[in-house]
Amino acid sequence: MGEQTEFRGGDKAPNNGIYMEVGVRDHIMGIENPKQIQMNKGDTFPNTQNDDRVWLNKRRVQPK
Structure with a gap:
């Protein structure tokens, strides 16, 4: 199983970083x-x- 990449309010952050609302x-x-x-x-x-x-780690967000 892979690591979860999308998070909702109340979830815990798996790593340090900047997260962006998408x-x-x-x-x-x-x-x-x-x-x-x-x-x-x-x-x-x-x-x-x-x-x-949802919240997504900023390094995973693809520019539009």
């Missing part, structure tokens, strides 16, 4: 001014701005 269905337009947070291993993710978004 849309589940934002393949064309993207999110304007997405939230970015600095997390340490074991920190709890805050809730996203709406239910169709």
